[in-house]
Amino acid sequence: MKFVTQPTLLIDSKKVISNIRRMKRKADESGVVFRPHFKTHQNLQVAEFFRQEGVSKITVSSVSMAEEFASQGWNDITIAFPVNLREMDQINQLAKKIQLNLLVDSVFTIRFLDQHASNHLTTLIKIDTGYHRTGLLPSDPEIDNILKEIASSPKLTFGGFLTHAGHTYQTKEKAEILDIMEQSREQLISLKHHHERFYPEFIISYGDTPSCSLATHFHGFDEIRPGNFVYNDVMQLHLGACSPGDIAVVTACPVVSIIKEREELAIYGGAVHLSKEHIEADQGFQLYGYVVRLDGDLRWSDPIPGAFVYSLSQEHGLISMPKKELLTFKPGDLVGIMPIHSCLTANLLRENFLMI
C-alpha cells in the first residue's frame, strides 16, 4: 500500500462495483438504456468497471471529457450540457470518430450547428421539468421551431428530449424526490406522445441520482443518466438516497495539528482538495464533511460520532471532534473525510487518488 503523503482520494473498488451493479440491474429490469454520467468520477479505471458491467453508452458534461473518454474507446457519448459553440472544431473532430449527442435549446444554436458541422450530429432538446437551470419548458413554442429547423438540416438528427431533475437536491424528504421524478416523467411522456407522430424514432432521457437511487423502476423513460450514485456522498446520505456503507470515496488527509483547548484537529486538506461545497447543518454551522478513521489498509470506519469538518481555507481544514477521540490522534497521522459532494472532490483530486 502506497504511503499517503498528501490529500488523496481513496476509492473503494468493491463499493463502486456494487453501486454500479445495483443501478444497472434496476435499469435492465425496467428495460431502459443505462447511460451513466461520467462527470462524477472522470476516472479511467472506474470507467472500466462500468464497461465490465455491460455499459457502452455514457454521459459527460464537457467536450474535454468526451475527448478523454473517446480516446479510451467509448464511442457513444452524450454531452449533457448546452452545446458550447466555441468548441465547434473539437466537436467536428469527435463526431468523425464516435456517435456524438449534443444538447440544444434554441433555433440560433441549431442554425449554427447546421452551418458549421462537418459531420452528422445527433441533437437532443434540453427540457426544463422544474429545476430551472437550463432547458426549455415543455410548453415553449421554441420546441416546435427547433424541430422544424432540425428537419430541414441534412446534417442534424433529432435524438429526443432530455431532462436533468436537479431540483431533487432541494427537497426535505424522499417522497418529494419521487414526486419530482413522477412530474418529470409525465412531462417527458406527454412531449413524446405529442411529437412521435412526426418523428418516429427518438428517446426521452432522464438524469439525477437521488431519484434514480430511490426509484423502484424507470418505466416510461427510454434512458437514465445518473452519475453521483457511483460514489455517493454526505449530500446523498442527507437526502436519504444512500446509506453510509454506499459511500465509495473518502479523502485521506494528514493531521498537522492538535488544538486541545478548542477540541479541534487541523488537517492538510482544504478547499483545493475537498471543495467549498457544504451543507447548512441544523446546529447552525457549515458542514464540509464527516470524519472517519483509516486502518492500515486505508479502509475506513463509519463516521466518528460528533466529529465534522466545519471550516476550510485554501489548504487547511478544521475538524471539531470530541476530546476522547481527539486525543487518539497526533501530527503525522491520517484521517479520512467523507465528501459533501463527491463530484467536486473527485474533480479536484483527479490526479491524486488510490484505488483500494
Added chain:
Amino acid sequence: MKFVTQPTLLIDSKKVISNIRRMKRKADESGVVFRPHFKTHQNLQVAEFFRQEGVSKITVSSVSMAEEFASQGWNDITIAFPVNLREMDQINQLAKKIQLNLLVDSVFTIRFLDQHASNHLTTLIKIDTGYHRTGLLPSDPEIDNILKEIASSPKLTFGGFLTHAGHTYQTKEKAEILDIMEQSREQLISLKHHHERFYPEFIISYGDTPSCSLATHFHGFDEIRPGNFVYNDVMQLHLGACSPGDIAVVTACPVVSIIKEREELAIYGGAVHLSKEHIEADQGFQLYGYVVRLDGDLRWSDPIPGAFVYSLSQEHGLISMPKKELLTFKPGDLVGIMPIHSCLTANLLRENFLMI
C-alpha cells in the same frame, strides 16, 4: 490573441505589476522584508514579475508548491502551513538545496523534525493572534517548551514568530481591519521583547492581504507575507481593500444559453472553474462573481450593473442580468467573471490561463 474555447483565467500583466510595485514600495519604505505568498497565483510567469521587482524570498502553503518554485530558482522559501510530517522525505530533499523555513506549533513536531531531518532546518513558531485557525496563543506555555527543544537540537534553528491574521476577512469596515493588524503587531512585538534576550536573531512575520493593502506602513514587523493583493478579487473589493481597477484577473467563460423569460445567461463556467466560494449578498442571494464585458483583446470593462453569478453547479454558471444587457449576448459569445476569491479560481485554472 488565442481563441478562447473553455473557461480561461485572464491575467492582466499591467495590473499585476502595478499591484506588486505598490506593496513592494510600502514594504521598502517601512524597511521590512517582503516575502509574498505565492499560493494565490502558483504561476511561474507571475513569479518572474516579482523577481523583476527585486523579490527573492517567498511564502507558499504546501511542500509541493515549495518544490515547484525551488525548481525555478527560488531559494528562500517559507512553507506557511503547520509542517506535514508525512512529507519528511520531500522536506529533506528541499532543505538540501534551499533555505527552507517551516512552521511548528508543538514539542511533538519539533522532536519528530529533530529525529528525521537530514539537513539544517529553520523553524518558525505559528502564533494565533485572534484568527483561531492554527497556531499557539501568545500566552501558551508550549512556546517556551518548543524554544527549549529547538535550543537542544543541533539541526534546528529558531527563525521567529509568524502569524496570519485571517480574521480580517470577517470584518465589516476598514477600521476593524487595521485594528486587527494593530493587535497582531502588539502581540508579536511583546513576544519578541520577551524572548530576544535569549535568542538574539529572529524575526516576527505578519501575513494577510486586507490589512497589508490598507496599512500605510509596516513598522514593528520584520517581514510581511500578503498574497492575494497580486490579483485581488470581489472579496477584497467588498472589504474595501482594493478598487475594481486593482482586480487583475477575470475568468473568460463561453455563453451557452440565453434564458429570456428569467433574464438569465447560462455559461460554461462552474464550480470546477470558479470554485463554490461566495459572498452572502445583502439582497439575500449568494454572489459567486461579478460580470464584465470582454473586448476583442480580452480586456475587460467595469462590472455590468445589476449582473451577477448567482448559482454554480459542476460546469454550469447562471448569471442574472437586466434584459437590456442580456439581449446583447448570444450563444458562443464570451463573458468575463470577476472572481470572489482569486486564490481558489487561479488554483482551479492553473493550467488554463492567458496573460494579457
